[in-house]
Amino acid sequence: MTAQLMEVKGLSKSFGTMKAVKSIDFSIQEGRCVALLGPNGAGKTTTIRMLTGLLAPTAGEVSFRSLAPGEDRRALIGYLPQTPAFHNWMSGMEYVVYAGRLCGLGVSEAKNRAKELLERVGLADAAKRKLGGYSGGMKQRLGLAQALVHQPKLLVMDEPVSALDPLGRREVLRLLKELKSETTVLFSTHVLHDAEELCDDVVIIRSGEVALQGSLASIRSQHRQPVIELKLDEDNTRGMDWARAFVQRTNSGEASYSWLSEAELRGNRLHLTAAHMDQARQALLEELARHSVPFSRLEVGYSSLEDLFMKVVGE
Amino acid sequence: MNGANEVYRGTHRGAEAPRSATRSSGGAVFLTLLGKECLELLRSFKLIWVPIVFAVLGIMQPVLSYYMPIIIEKAGNMPEGTVIEIPAPMGSQVLADTLSQFGVMGILILALACMGIVSGERNSGASALVLVKPVSYASYILSKWLSIMLLSWGSLLLGYGAAWYYTWLLIEYVDVVPFLLSFVLYGLWFSFVLTVTLLFSTALRSAAGAAFTSLGAAILLTVLAGLIPKYMAWSPGALTGLAYQAATSPGWLQMEPASWWAVITALIAIAALLAASVVLLKRAPARD
Ligand SMILES: Nc1ncnc2c1ncn2[C@@H]1O[C@H](COP(=O)(O)OP(=O)(O)OP(=O)(O)O)[C@@H](O)[C@H]1O
Numbered sequence: 346m347t348a349q350l351m352e353v354k355g356l357s358k359s360f361g362t363m364k365a366v367k368s369i370d371f372s373i374q375e376g377r378c379v380a381l382l383g384p385n386g387a388g389k390t391t392t393i394r395m396l397t398g399l400l401a402p403t404a405g406e407v408s409f410r411s412l413a414p415g416e417d418r419r420a421l422i423g424y425l426p427q428t429p430a431f432h433n434w435m436s437g438m439e440y441v442v443y444a445g446r447l448c449g450l451g452v453s454e455a456k457n458r459a460k461e462l463l464e465r466v467g468l469a470d471a472a473k474r475k476l477g478g479y480s481g482g483m484k485q486r487l488g489l490a491q492a493l494v495h496q497p498k499l500l501v502m503d504e505p506v507s508a509l510d511p512l513g514r515r516e517v518l519r520l521l522k523e524l525k526s527e528t529t530v531l532f533s534t535h536v537l538h539d540a541e542e543l544c545d546d547v548v549i550i551r552s553g554e555v556a557l558q559g560s561l562a563s564i565r566s567q568h569r570q571p572v573i574e575l576k577l578d579e580d581n582t583r584g585m586d587w588a589r590a591f592v593q594r595t596n597s598g599e600a601s602y603s604w605l606s607e608a609e610l611r612g613n614r615l616h617l618t619a620a621h622m623d624q625a626r627q628a629l630l631e632e633l634a635r636h637s638v639p640f641s642r643l644e645v646g647y648s649s650l651e652d653l654f655m656k657v658v659g660e
Numbered sequence: 661m662n663g664a665n666e667v668y669r670g671t672h673r674g675a676e677a678p679r680s681a682t683r684s685s686g687g688a689v690f691l692t693l694l695g696k697e698c699l700e701l702l703r704s705f706k707l708i709w710v711p712i713v714f715a716v717l718g719i720m721q722p723v724l725s726y727y728m729p730i731i732i733e734k735a736g737n738m739p740e741g742t743v744i745e746i747p748a749p750m751g752s753q754v755l756a757d758t759l760s761q762f763g764v765m766g767i768l769i770l771a772l773a774c775m776g777i778v779s780g781e782r783n784s785g786a787s788a789l790v791l792v793k794p795v796s797y798a799s800y801i802l803s804k805w806l807s808i809m810l811l812s813w814g815s816l817l818l819g820y821g822a823a824w825y826y827t828w829l830l831i832e833y834v835d836v837v838p839f840l841l842s843f844v845l846y847g848l849w850f851s852f853v854l855t856v857t858l859l860f861s862t863a864l865r866s867a868a869g870a871a872f873t874s875l876g877a878a879i880l881l882t883v884l885a886g887l888i889p890k891y892m893a894w895s896p897g898a899l900t901g902l903a904y905q906a907a908t909s910p911g912w913l914q915m916e917p918a919s920w921w922a923v924i925t926a927l928i929a930i931a932a933l934l935a936a937s938v939v940l941l942k943r944a945p946a947r948d
């Protein structure tokens with residue numbers, strides 16, 4: 346299952362002078378679950394709309410390996426938009442059958458498939474109700490059902506869980522966990538936690554550019570850095586003075602410690618990113634003892650993916 | 661959930677091999693789209709109230725013409741002994757008057773009914789979900805166009821047929837040939853105007869904008885054809901005048917070459933407007 350399904354090369358989009366997506370490259374392997382991760386306005390929706398063919402790119406291309414010449418790429422894709430909109434006068438059942446017919450299913454095939462999918466997304470009881478009366482969460486689940494109706498090779502979802510309450514979110518996440526073993530999945534999110542829970546690969550984008558990409562496991566191991574957090578006694582001015590002086594010394598380059606790569610003071614917490622864990626621990630303890638710094642807690646650990654994400658996205 | 665899961669995988673494996681065999685043709689997709697448009701017309705009651713309005717307009721004209729002398733006699737405070745001589749209307753004239761009623765009220769109602777046919781779905785995002793499926797842009801536009809044609813030709817036939825029948829009952833029998841010929845010419849004019857509405861519904865965000873632009877174009881063309889008939893006889897705007905002539909002339913209307921051109925340019929214009937709508941839709945299938 347390592348065949349490449351889709352490749353994106355130099356994909357760009359400008360709206361007037363505003364460059365929403367700036368030459369993005371990535372590829373999706375068959376059977377993987379990929380998250381397009383980025384903060385609001387990063388260009389996730391724009392990228393996804395170009396992948397689905399709803400938006401013409403300014404430059405670059407999207408290619409599918411398994412696409413026979415002359416075949417429509419849209420036949421391979423199932424798409425769930427950020428806020429799906431339906432024909433409100435249709436019932437849930439009618440809509441999924443309609444979607445199936447549009448994808449080329451026969452009448453009875455479309456009906457069976459619709460029934461099965463509505464059951465699967467938990468809308469069996471609401472199947473006969475008009476879509477105008479569906480709640481946001483129900484619409485999201487119906488959107489999922491209609492996206493799956495033709496068994497797409499690639500399921501593309503734009504923030505599938507962002508608009509849901511915690512319960513609906515857990516429900517949809519569970520559904521997605523099942524789905525990712527059946528088909529290739531690409532979804533966008535601004536929540537790292539969702540990506541971590543579901544995905545094999547992540548593509549982190551920031552203001553229209555790929556900031557970081559790779560498999561979650563490799564990113565985790567490559568970017569893991571030892572960190573030390575020192576909590577100082579707030580009322581004790583000696584400790585705080587030392588900390589301020591220490592940060593200033595390291596940042597101004599007055600004293601460079603080989604074991605330290607970054608120091609930052611947030612309130613009464615001193616955050617140190619170490620270059621080498623054992624050395625750092627040793628050197629810091631000596632430093633603390635020399636100045637007899639009164640601290641209340643010393644924590645040694647490794648940076649989380651969250652720290653990395655915040656760093657990559659926040660820059 | 662697990663059970664359903666297995667069902668999905670089971671059908672998936674099964675469907676993989678004969679996949680292309682079970683896919684139906686573009687024709688089935690077109691019929692699905694058309695079916696959806698017709699169902700929408702029905703569920704929104706347009707398929708009911710538009711024909712009813714046309715029928716009422718159609719019946720009103722002969723009935724009013726028939727009762728007009730009596731109404732005037734009853735309403736007017738005429739001095740005793742006044743004799744009013746109102747010549748009995750010609751049946752064919754009543755039909756022409758009916759057509760001009762349709763040309764104002766009828767086309768207004770149809771344009772209002774169809775103005776949001778593309779822009780509504782595009783603004784809401786419903787079109788995005790349809791157009792990410794393997795559906796051709798041309799089928800999408802043509803299904804909408806055909807549903808408009810069914811509604812407008814159907815309503816016109818009902819209304820004009822009712823007018824013809826009541827004229828026969830109350831005034832006199834009008835030959836079938838002038839009736840049908842004027843019906844077809846007027847239907848063609850309606851088709852032209854509503855195809856303009858469809859184009860503007862694809863081009864503009866605002867539904868009202870689409871209705872009023874197309875009605876404005878229709879008025880402009882008719883006025884031009886009336887003011888400078890010599891130069892505009894070939895334009896679709898001349899169709900309405902042609903239809904009145906067809907209704908009032910006994911038997912087949914003797915069409916001049918320029919009048920044939922009005923028919924031909926209308927047909928060409930409809931095809932061009934449809935092609936332009938498809939291109940516009942392709943350029944931006946959906947808005948955010
Ligand atoms: N049609 C448009 N016209 C002009 N600018 C646009 C358009 N669509 C998107 N943009 C701009 O492009 C940028 C990227 O938008 P996009 O919707 O792709 O972000 P996103 O990552 O999906 O954000 P969110 O998490 O809020 O959904 C934004 O700055 C947005 O203002």
Ligand SMILES: [Mg+2]
Pocket residue numbers: 389390391427503504
């Ligand atoms: Mg978005």
